[in-house]
Amino acid sequence: METYPEKYDVIVVGAGPAGLMAGITACQRGASVLILEKKEVAGKKLLLTGHGRCNITNMRIPDNFQEAYYENSRFLTSALRNYEPTDVRNFFKSMNVPTHEEENGRVFPDSEKAQDVRDALVEKFKELGGRLLTKQAVLSFTPADSEERAFRVVTFNKVYFGSAVILCTGGVSFPATGSEGDGYGLAASCAHEVTPLYPALAPLFLTGFTEPDKSDKDDCGSEYSLAGVTIPDIGAWIWADGKESEKVRGELLFTHQGVSGPVAMYLSRYLPNADHLYSNMRIFLVLDHVPGVTMDEAEKQLLAAMQADPNRHMKRLLCETFRLREKMAELVLTEDKAAHDVTKLERKKIIETLKGTRLPIAERTPMDVAYVTRGGVNVKQVDPKTMESKLMKGLYFAGEILDVDGISGGYNLQCAWSTGFTAGLYAGSSVTQAEEH
Numbered sequence: 001m002e003t004y005p006e007k008y009d010v011i012v013v014g015a016g017p018a019g020l021m022a023g024i025t026a027c028q029r030g031a032s033v034l035i036l037e038k039k040e041v042a043g044k045k046l047l048l049t050g051h052g053r054c055n056i057t058n059m060r061i062p063d064n065f066q067e068a069y070y071e072n073s074r075f076l077t078s079a080l081r082n083y084e085p086t087d088v089r090n091f092f093k094s095m096n097v098p099t100h101e102e103e104n105g106r107v108f109p110d111s112e113k114a115q116d117v118r119d120a121l122v123e124k125f126k127e128l129g130g131r132l133l134t135k136q137a138v139l140s141f142t143p144a145d146s147e148e149r150a151f152r153v154v155t156f157n158k159v160y161f162g163s164a165v166i167l168c169t170g171g172v173s174f175p176a177t178g179s180e181g182d183g184y185g186l187a188a189s190c191a192h193e194v195t196p197l198y199p200a201l202a203p204l205f206l207t208g209f210t211e212p213d214k215s216d217k218d219d220c221g222s223e224y225s226l227a228g229v230t231i232p233d234i235g236a237w238i239w240a241d242g243k244e245s246e247k248v249r250g251e252l253l254f255t256h257q258g259v260s261g262p263v264a265m266y267l268s269r270y271l272p273n274a275d276h277l278y279s280n281m282r283i284f285l286v287l288d289h290v291p292g293v294t295m296d297e298a299e300k301q302l303l304a305a306m307q308a309d310p311n312r313h314m315k316r317l318l319c320e321t322f323r324l325r326e327k328m329a330e331l332v333l334t335e336d337k338a339a340h341d342v343t344k345l346e347r348k349k350i351i352e353t354l355k356g357t358r359l360p361i362a363e364r365t366p367m368d369v370a371y372v373t374r375g376g377v378n379v380k381q382v383d384p385k386t387m388e389s390k391l392m393k394g395l396y397f398a399g400e401i402l403d404v405d406g407i408s409g410g411y412n413l414q415c416a417w418s419t420g421f422t423a424g425l426y427a428g429s430s431v432t433q434a435e436e437h
């Protein structure tokens with residue numbers, strides 16, 4: 001039976017993309033590295049990425065990184081410089097996983113298989129002499145004391161010692177993949193603050209959009225009939241108890257439960273945690289059906305159309321004037337009257353609704369359907385140049401455990417690669433340099 005030494009230069013907790021990249025990089029610096037993974041295989045979430053095709057990075061980085069990583073984008077400046085999308089592509093190419101670029105800078109492996117990405121990382125790590133142990137959930141760890149000069153990392157049946165530890169346990173979304181938020185407790189056990197957690201890159205569940213009772217014939221007129229409709233260009237924001245999120249513009253897809261697609265996914269991170277806002281209908285998705293047109297312009301255009309054809313019904317007029325889909329015009333209108341029957345007040349109301357249709361959000365999207373977690377280890381307590389804790393020497397963080405989340409399009413994996421590389425580089429170098437002295 002093979003026996004493993006229990007003392008390593010670097011112990012990485014979690015074999016997702018960040019952990020595997022950190023482990024590989026630390027090995028390349030000459031460190032002995034152990035990765036402990038709680039699931040039976042490495043990279044379970046990685047296998048799901050890009051619907052199994054793995055949107056590995058995005059070539060628009062770093063030009064758009066400030067918009068792409070929201071409020072904590074600056075934290076990533078050094079890491080993204082250390083390891084750019086071209087580095088990612090070259091690295092995978094060197095492991096026989098060539099990639100290609102698609103629309104909006106998205107990069108995928110030529111094989112279109114996330115499994116090739118995961119397998120290449122695992123093979124590379126092992127080829128470099130790293131040890132990967134699965135079914136080894138880390139339950140706790142205690143900081144290096146002066147005698148052992150190493151962290152004690154405890155799993156259910158073993159204790160390992162590492163001169164440095166890199167926490168790469170991911171977030172809390174899609175928990176079946178192993179990302180169940182364990183790392184937050186581990187970080188908190190050494191005084192790290194964990195900022196509030198929210199689902200991000202998730203669909204929105206809207207009131208009135210649940211699957212109708214098929215036996216109830218009257219139900220066919222509900223919003224549910226919008227399911228399957230895609231609007232290529234719409235403006236949208238979240239209104240929560242008087243506070244408005246940032247406004248975005250893009251594609252929206254209606255589903256059986258609400259909305260999905262880029263706009264919904266982008267906005268989902270702004271859903272507040274307070275349950276009473278949902279039960280009291282104090283939270284809405286607001287839609288601007290004509291985002292390129294001001295309120296005044298829209299009113300002028302509608303008035304001109306109404307005057308040109310006063311007998312025409314408003315639904316038709318809205319569809320023709322603003323190129324609205326019929327179902328969208330139905331969302332805007334409370335009643336489909338002929339233009340000559342519409343009062344000035346009613347016309348103004350129609351324009352207001354056209355520029356801001358409020359759809360109540362039924363509930364906060366559950367974490368298990370969110371692609372990403374917003375929130376995590378407070379980046380103010382982590383050195384952005386090295387990913388080392390500012391509170392505890394020798395402890396590093398990488399990937400989604402950090403309070404950084406990106407938009408859809410390969411940005412979250414790039415964050416994992418760049419922070420994983422940086423943490424592996426500095427953790428690996430610090431221990432090997434210390435040994436040389």
Ligand SMILES: Cc1cc2nc3c(=O)[nH]c(=O)nc-3n(C[C@H](O)[C@H](O)[C@H](O)COP(=O)(O)OP(=O)(O)OC[C@H]3O[C@@H](n4cnc5c(N)ncnc54)[C@H](O)[C@@H]3O)c2cc1C
Pocket residue numbers: 013014015016017018019036037038039042043044045046048049050051054055056057136137138139168169170171173174177178179180181182183370371372398399400401409410411412413414416
């Ligand atoms: C369905 C889906 C599709 C996605 N598609 C894309 C995409 O195409 N492009 C993109 O950029 N992003 C995508 N993402 C997001 C991306 O997958 C994540 O941001 C990324 O996986 C985060 O990497 P990570 O290594 O930080 O964490 P994770 O991938 O979550 O890995 C964390 C690892 O730590 C392990 N672990 C947890 N706790 C412990 C413990 N106590 N002890 C030991 N091990 C532990 C877990 O089992 C897991 O293997 C997608 C996400 C989902 C859910």
